[in-house]
Amino acid sequence: MRGESQAVLVIDGNHGEGAGALVRTCLVMSTLTQQGVRIQNVRGASKFPGLDVEDLTLLRALAVVCRAETVGAEVGSDVLTFLPTARPSGYQGDILSLRNEMNRGANALVVLGSLLPPLARSGVYSSLNVDGETYGNNAISYDYFTNVTLAAFRKIGLYAFPRMVTAGFGRESRGLLSIDVEPSALKGIEWTDRGSLESVSAVVATSSIPSSVGERIVAHLRTLAQNTGLPMVARHVEVEARGPGAFVTTWAQYQRGIGGGTAMGARGIRGETLAQLAFEELFDWMSGAATTDPYLADQVLLPLVLAESPSTFTVSRLTQRFLTIVWVIKQFTPIHLTVRGTENGPGTVRIERS
Numbered sequence: 001m002r003g004e005s006q007a008v009l010v011i012d013g014n015h016g017e018g019a020g021a022l023v024r025t026c027l028v029m030s031t032l033t034q035q036g037v038r039i040q041n042v043r044g045a046s047k048f049p050g051l052d053v054e055d056l057t058l059l060r061a062l063a064v065v066c067r068a069e070t071v072g073a074e075v076g077s078d079v080l081t082f083l084p085t086a087r088p089s090g091y092q093g094d095i096l097s098l099r100n101e102m103n104r105g106a107n108a109l110v111v112l113g114s115l116l117p118p119l120a121r122s123g124v125y126s127s128l129n130v131d132g133e134t135y136g137n138n139a140i141s142y143d144y145f146t147n148v149t150l151a152a153f154r155k156i157g158l159y160a161f162p163r164m165v166t167a168g169f170g171r172e173s174r175g176l177l178s179i180d181v182e183p184s185a186l187k188g189i190e191w192t193d194r195g196s197l198e199s200v201s202a203v204v205a206t207s208s209i210p211s212s213v214g215e216r217i218v219a220h221l222r223t224l225a226q227n228t229g230l231p232m233v234a235r236h237v238e239v240e241a242r243g244p245g246a247f248v249t250t251w252a253q254y255q256r257g258i259g260g261g262t263a264m265g266a267r268g269i270r271g272e273t274l275a276q277l278a279f280e281e282l283f284d285w286m287s288g289a290a291t292t293d294p295y296l297a298d299q300v301l302l303p304l305v306l307a308e309s310p311s312t313f314t315v316s317r318l319t320q321r322f323l324t325i326v327w328v329i330k331q332f333t334p335i336h337l338t339v340r341g342t343e344n345g346p347g348t349v350r351i352e353r354s
Contacts, residue, residue: 008036008081009331016324018045021298023055024114025325027082028302029332031066031118036083037332050076053098054106057132058114061095065118075100090124090181091115097132097174104171108132109140112162112179113149117302120158120184127180134168134175135205135247137264140295142167142177143203143249148260149299151253152292156303158184167207169245169264186303188311188351191291195255200225202234202250202278206265207241213271214238217248220275228283246271248278257291259316290316290346297322297349304351305329305337311351318347 011026023042030037043049051059051074059073059080065088071081075098097105108130119126134142140149142164150160159182168175202221206214214236225232232250246265251258261281263274285293292300297315301322304311315322318341326339334354341347 008038008083011037011039011328011331012044013039013041014044016045016327017320018324019043020046020052020055021321022324022328023051023080024058024110025302025328027059027062028114028117029329030082031062031068031084031088032121032306033332034066034084034087035332036081038079038081040079042078042080044078050078051080053100053104054110057095057097057106058111061091061111061115062118065089065091065115065122088118088122090122090126091119091128092126093128095128095130105174106132107136107139107171108134108168108175108177109142109145112177113140113145113299116153116158116160116181117306119181120160120186120303121306123183125180125182129165129176129178131174131176132168133171133173134164134177135245135264136170140299141247141249141262143205143247144251144260144262144295147201147203147249148251148258148296152258152296152300153303155189156300156307157187158303164239167205167239167241167245169207169241169243169247174242186307188304188307188309189256189313190311191256191313194257194289194291198253198255200230200232200252202232202248204234204236204246204248205239206236206246207239208244209246211236211238213246217246217271217275220272221248221250221279224275224279246274248274250278250282252282252286254291259285259290259293259296261285285316288316288346290314292316294319294322298325301325301329301349305333305335307351310353312348314346314348316346318343318345
């Protein structure tokens, strides 16, 4: 048991974006620093305040990793206490997404992405299965995770090897991912400029719809790329899932930078429209000079905070979510983390150990 006199950090869950990213960052930083935390007003600034099934799914996994004691760990709770009692260890086994009354579960990549930094620093190999959504609106997807997130992580020295057993389109789905995570020595990156363009790629993932639809999306992506002079390599993959779905992921790899764009299919949306949306998001990022897109910036921040050497990277848009994550990190550690720029504008991030 923890000593009663040990201070617990109190965080206002209403700060900044006041949603899931704040909760996840608190839990991960608590695990990494061994600092107990109490979150009040959980998700206080979101449309659905209180602990979410995604938060709770991650919490339970991290509680195993650091043998944490918890108070208020239930769906809808507006106050949560998380008290680590051991340094992070590896994880072996299954992480099953909890479900709410509408059968909505967790995004498997959100849970997994949060787990990777503590697992990589545990000193042992981890092998786990995570179920839930693998393709969703306004959330990280499997193809972005494998081709953008993990490509950036490898530059940092974090190595993980995922495999999608079953795809899940939407929060009501039950996809399944399997992943092995190596113990990793993390290093900083100096991504002040992109360097030369190395590749432009796209994946169109479909399930239970005619393969001609996927091929039509690929053809439109190639046309869009050709019209803008980009050497895109695009492919269509049919994935196993319990229901129909379509998802487009695009990305560009530079010497010192990577970013992407995504679009999820829905009833009534033409395949060409999906291609256009994903391509335009990528092209908008490529038209600037930033070395990361806003989604990747969120994900590389924690591994870079753990790195032994300094880091610099630029981001095309400083979101409120990103600035909230920065604020939470600074509550747990005195690390020198400087963000230059204004919200919703481009920014430069510098990380140095104090």
